[in-house]
Amino acid sequence: MRNVVVEDAAAAVEGIKDGDTVMMGGFGGAGLPLGVVKAVLDRRVRDLTLISNNAGSTEDDLSLWFEARIVRKIVCSYPRSAKQFAEQYRAGTVELELVPQGTLVERIRAGGAGLGGFLSPVGVGTVFADGKEKIVVDGREFILELPLHADFAFVKGHLADTLGNVTYNKTARNHCAVMATAGRTVAVEVDRVVNVGDLDPEAIVTPCIFVDRVFARSSR
């Protein structure tokens, strides 16, 4: 039977390479796969394109990636309160694509769902419309927004069974559920791996078809 459980974070990030595009789940610390953050650092990759709602803070989080200068570009909605990112942003050593949060989520969803894009009312008449195609439907103007894909999507779940079905914990679900549909390789860091059959079929949020790797967060 299918079994996607891998030993640890290092195994979960196997294959990541310079220049890859990486989605990282989380809204603040909730939903951020912290074991993955460190395992990617250990791989000493460079020039990543990072798709994430935030850019870390001053803590033990994505700020480590900016400190280590492994991110070339971030696609993000709210890179505030992020000391290390801000320093590099001011120095011009990292590129920022600022995307309204709902548009960010929807672009990721479009990538996972095989859509070519969508028409958004968000940003019309603002700088967020600059350089984008405008399409008028029934007299109302929309912006054409394009899908986002990634080589890897890393998210934090609550429970996963060995097949790869995943549940989330409270507001840690946030961007994780959508990102889990949009990575070529999807790896989920969970609090606990359970047996097949332990999860309620009605309450599984990410069905196993989307999931390639699962590992239990180390208790260290």
Add this chain to the structure above:
Amino acid sequence: MRNVVVEDAAAAVEGIKDGDTVMMGGFGGAGLPLGVVKAVLDRRVRDLTLISNNAGSTEDDLSLWFEARIVRKIVCSYPRSAKQFAEQYRAGTVELELVPQGTLVERIRAGGAGLGGFLSPVGVGTVFADGKEKIVVDGREFILELPLHADFAFVKGHLADTLGNVTYNKTARNHCAVMATAGRTVAVEVDRVVNVGDLDPEAIVTPCIFVDRVFARSSR
């Protein structure tokens, strides 16, 4: 405290009028709010635009609406094995807009999510592309598909609390969850109404913000 429970199907369809657009949940019989089917018939409305995956069969289902000739147009993916609909289709007394099922669902979702449309790869090079705008992104051709909205969305849930939070039963979830986001008035027929607090916050599929009316299916 908010309480959206109404007495019966008749109360759930209150306000429906000639010419309205109505979404009906269900894939076959699963997810079809049968009490609503009959209550709408009792209202003697006419000229409805019906958005539904199917057009009934030969049973006690949406075929009753075609028998009673209250549908002017149906937007549908699979109106097969539908005797009463087929008769009227052949007679030219009902209009059919045939939509691939995934596109149908996505158009409903776009309506509920406030999007102006989306770019679909489905139907390119087929009759389903006829008359629709084509948009090329990165050298690949897509069809611009437009959102669907409705005056009423009627779906079948499993449990609802009095606030209007809803769960579904097995494959009866189908189109119901998306339709529940896209009606100006959303009414849910459920097996049982439960107290606030009885539903697991992690397992609620349709949060109460989308739901205007809930009623328990009669056991008759």
Add this chain to the structure above:
Amino acid sequence: MIPLSRDALARMVALHLPQEGFVNLGIGAPTHVADYLPEGSGVILHSENGVLNVGPKPAAGEEDWDLINAGKMPISLRTGGSYFDSSLSFAMMRGGHLDVAVLGAFQVSKAGDLANWTTGDNGSPPGIGGAIDLAVGAKSIWVMMDHTTKDGRSRIVERCGYPLTARGVVTRIFTNLCIIEVTEDGLAVRALLDGLAIEALRDRTEAPLRVMGDSLTITQDGSVA
């Protein structure tokens, strides 16, 4: 005349929220409106990171960092609450399912244009978050802010000088001096702080103001009568 305190301003907004309405309080100052919801208001609070029926801040030591609001502050869940992913959360916002969003602002124009995400200055990285989705999607957009900047310049302007969040979306402005409705005929004062003359308000306001016929008086605790 003493301008309303932050607490009184939050209370004034809270008293205006529709009974049993679905409301998003953005981040920062507007989130304090939650502390002043009248008993039995039935208001249901949404937070954009995927939660409906937000409850009060947990007691110290009881925080669950998987249960936070859009400002990344620990919250609790009220009975009847639900969790969902960001995609459904923004469908609620963009799709017009929220009755009211209460947002902070740097500037609001006489046409209801909103500027609340960046002052465009300096080299700090900008952040937009979900403010723009709320501004475009909620049925009513209320702004809650100080009437003037710290150095006395009007935040209610002819035309926003800061980068826009959305055009023509604000329907009502609550400041520490007054309540203003944004109408097709421009800005109309609905309520004025007790002891403040309309001319004194106009002095502090760049955009033209008219006074509604049945305008009300705001007392120091944020009550309006």
Add this chain to the structure above:
Amino acid sequence: MIPLSRDALARMVALHLPQEGFVNLGIGAPTHVADYLPEGSGVILHSENGVLNVGPKPAAGEEDWDLINAGKMPISLRTGGSYFDSSLSFAMMRGGHLDVAVLGAFQVSKAGDLANWTTGDNGSPPGIGGAIDLAVGAKSIWVMMDHTTKDGRSRIVERCGYPLTARGVVTRIFTNLCIIEVTEDGLAVRALLDGLAIEALRDRTEAPLRVMGDSLTITQDGSVA
């Protein structure tokens, strides 16, 4: 030479499905493939109405009409299965998450064009369902059909005469006479029914066929060696 029975054809397809693959069996005849999955294949079946890990038909009297497949027939759920709404289900399909979709067809062209939703005749209402989403989205599209129509015309054609479902999507064709790969250089016979000469197959096939160097033989029970 007796063409493969429907059961043997279903078995032949089942034996080719990738170990632990995610597979959709469409509606109608292809759904019988499920009955011939080898023990321990680990194949996980998807049905478009919102279920993953579809199990066998329940015993008579045990049917649950809220638990059906895309053909509206009662099914069961295997351990580890999940339910989801149609939006996520079609994201799986359109988004390229299924390894294989096995579909019936009226015609397949030498370029892999698929016609499987209508013969375009008469006044019957057409239905498209989810066939087109599968055809566009699954990583591999396999067709399973009789090689010819009841009156002996080839279903494998130069160019589809019936309305298309999708262009250039079919990767492999399983018929009651052979297995054909759709390649950039046209159609290639990978396996041929025991006792059937390639020329006899060509007589029954409108599109040109070449034979792969290592072509195999199909026995009457659907085994290939």
